[in-house]
Amino acid sequence: MNSEKNIRMEHDLLGAREIPADALYGIQTLRGVENFSISKFKLSQYPLFINGLAYTKWAAAEANHQLGLLTDAQYEGIKAACQDILAGKYHDQFPVDMIQGGAGTSTNMNANEVIANIALKHMGFKPGDYEHCSSHDHVNRSQSTNDAYPTAIHMGMYASHLALVPHIKELIAAFRKKSEEFAHIVKMGRTQLEDAVPMTLGQTFSGFASILEAELLHLDQAAADFLEVNMGATAIGTGICSEPGYAEKCVKALAEITGWDITLAKDLVGVTSDTSCMIGYMSELKRIAVKMSKISNDLRLLASGPRCGLGEINLPARQPGSSIMPGKVNPVIPEVVSQVAFKIIGNELCVTMAGEAAQMELNAMEPVMAQCCFESVDLMANACDTLRTLCVDGITANEDNCRREVNRSIGIVTALNPYIGYEHSTEIAKKAMETGRGVVELVLEEGILTQEDLDTILDAKNMVRPVKLDIHPKC
Structure with missing residues (x-):
């Protein structure tokens, strides 16, 4: 410790670096921050992903403690650190960019170092x-980035899914109320x-x-895939550097900690390079996004005008719509929702391409997939x-x-079709278009149906809905 500079020295494979004395991250986090100044998406902005890391490291510590690989003090320290993080503490100590090389190593080491220092x-x-408690030898014991990182993504994404569903249900309920x-x-x-x-x-x-x-x-079905994890796979799925029984103990602990029905993948080699769960979930989110945009487009059309468009509904006025046209109000909320879509x-396309980019026993493109999913x-x-x-x-x-608009529409002639026939309906529709007169007016003029019959047929x-009416036309 250098008290004058308020720093501490840490070292790794590449040498020594100065770290702020009170920082809870360490040298590998620092290198990750320096190497990957790529986006404005930092790990600290995704609390549920950070929680996923905490769940994963806590479960690993539980399994390692049961196997006698951690002392009581180390286990209790790591457990307490993970609980602190799950309580929302220390999230500012996760500064690495979500988009990074190294298949997530910088994120994994950020978690290891912060948890070790909190412990x-x-x-x-x-x-x-x-x-006394090492980021490598204790927090990361029996793990590789290649099983801890994807497992943390799974945990974070499943938590994100559970948080998302109520928002969709509330929107559905709002539409039901309007219906x-x-x-x-x-x-x-x-x-x-x-x-x-x-x-x-x-x-x-x-x-x-x-x-x-x-x-x-x-969406629920796609999210369920996140509950299968590869903890215990370590580097490539063979379980090297872990002891017999570790994988099963770790996954059992993870299920107990989260309360979710988490299972261990059957083939750890195959699943370690497979990112299909993120691809599948993003595919389902895309389906919802397409529908959200379709609905937004319809709302804009239904409210268009208001005097020279359809004007069937009014959207809440949220802001003046023009810097030059007084009185104009735009459908800004449906517009922004389409842009989100x-x-x-x-x-989703980025996740698909990154998923395709897996090579041999690992997919090094998982970081951008995770960022896209959480975002x-x-x-x-x-x-x-x-x-x-x-809105x-x-x-x-x-x-x-x-x-x-219904009364003056030629389209209502379709309602007459079962009673006066397609040919007569076509003739009435053609005459209405040519003369600008109404369908009802023409039908009455030609004596095809009585006013009473028309009132019955055209009753809302x-x-x-499908109906069978006792109507007898005069044609």
Whole structure:
């Protein structure tokens, strides 16, 4: 320790370096920070990933202690350190870039060094007194980055998944609420942006809820893959540097610590280079992102105008929309949600390409995969909350406009088709387009149906569901 400079000296394979005396990280973390000034995405920004590292190191310490490889003091110190981290302490001591070379070694060593130095504090020693609790020989005992790092990703991502699902469910509930509120409002449905047949505005919002709800099961299934881990694989899956029984004890401890149904992969060599769980989860997030953007596009179209567009709904006004056009208000919330969707779709492509880049017994591209996965979950949660609270909850309907557009639409002739036939319906539709007159007006003029018949056929409840009506046309 150099008290004058308030530093301590640490050394590794490449030599010695000065470390701030009170820093809980060590020399390999310092090298990682210096080598990988790549992005603004630092490990400290992803608390659930840090928690995943803490879970993993705690479970390893539990197994090593049971095997007699750690003293009681070392085990208790490491355990207490991991509990501190899980309580949200010391996250500022994880400064490494999420995107890094070395297959995650800098992240693994960052965790090892911080946990060792926190453990030393609990044991009554100063940071850097590694003879009492070493980042390598004790915190990293029986491990390699190649099993500890992916396991930590799995733990962090499963926790992220559990945190994400309520945000999606709350958005679904908001759409369901609007579907009930708008259940009585008849509007024109559209295909290829052209008038199609009548429906209710409630059915539109129910559709939004349903297509998102359908993804929850798929998302849960994809997340379940994270519960299979390769702890005990060490470097390439052979388990070198670990003792018999360590892998099973470690995974059992991990399950007990987290409360999750975690299992050990059957083939540790195969799984150590396989990143399919991240690819699968990102693929499912992409599906949700595509649907979120589709919904956002529909909301923008339904609210377009408000006077020269569809104008069927009103989105909450959130900010003035132009620096030059007074009175203009833009659909900024659906716009930002679509942009989030594009980012997640791009991240999914990055994860897929990085997954393909695995070579032999390891995938060195896991760091960028992890960054994309954790970022995408955060983006999705924020997008769901933003869309719900700043848009969906405040949507109102232009009921009179919806009804007016239905009445003057040529599309309602489709509702007459089962009763007057396709040929007569086509003739009425053609005449309505040529003359600008209404379908109902023409049908009455030609005496095809009575007003009573038309009122029955065009009743809202009869146009938005399958029905069998006792109608007898005069044609």
